[in-house]
Amino acid sequence: MTPTATDILDDVLTALRATGAFAWIGQAGPDQPPPALPAVRVGLLGHTTQPADDGASLWHELRLELALRTDAPRTAAALGKALELLGRARSALLADPFRGGRTCHLPIGRATELGPVVLGTQARPPLCELRFDLTCRYEEELE
């Protein structure tokens, strides 16, 4: 990852922490259960680079996966709680789509884009897990 990509990842984690809604936010491996609930696990899906249209810079696309996990005595309650936390997380991530000036809208896509939400398959009731992709795009000038 480039230093800018690392900064963007830090900004994403900071935005999630600022919600105050999660007991744990981090980058644990996919098989490790989070130490506390509700939790958000941020994982790197990919980082692609392509030449920009001006020939003097590069366009970067950083794709992250966010897995939000919570629990409740009943499945329906866990899902309701997870959906409420999901709304707060997505609002927080879109509050500053430019990630503190690091990302920008490009011809290849928006500065920050959230993908559709899917139900996670790794969690069993009474746990509930929701997943979505987060894509951040930025431009870096070639030296």
Place this chain on the structure above:
Amino acid sequence: MNRWDSIRQVSFAGGSLGLVTAVRVLRSAEVRPAGGDGDAFDTSVQLDRPAITVELATRSTDAAEALALGDAGELALTLEPARQGQPAREVRLAGAVLVGLELVYHQTVPAEAHLRFRIEAAGPGQDPFSAAEVTP
């Protein structure tokens, strides 16, 4: 390199046109015909009657309904910057005249209005088109 992202606002004759979805600005001029046989293969192209045509689509049909053909004024649009800290861009078209207005009322999707403006220079050497960066 600066890029601009989306339409922030569009105004005509001081009034906002609201939910504008697209603006197309076409600057064009007719080519002056050759005067005689000797000019037929002249290497220089001379232009006549430069003019600007603007086609605009908006979902604010109420704002469009309030306009009348022949209404005139400045047409101005502001574009959002594509990155934080970059200035917005403002395009101004002086002396725009509304020459076409199409209102489309759909059954299942929002109504739309398509406006067409014609702009001509007020005099020789005058350009009604201008664009500049604006700070928020």
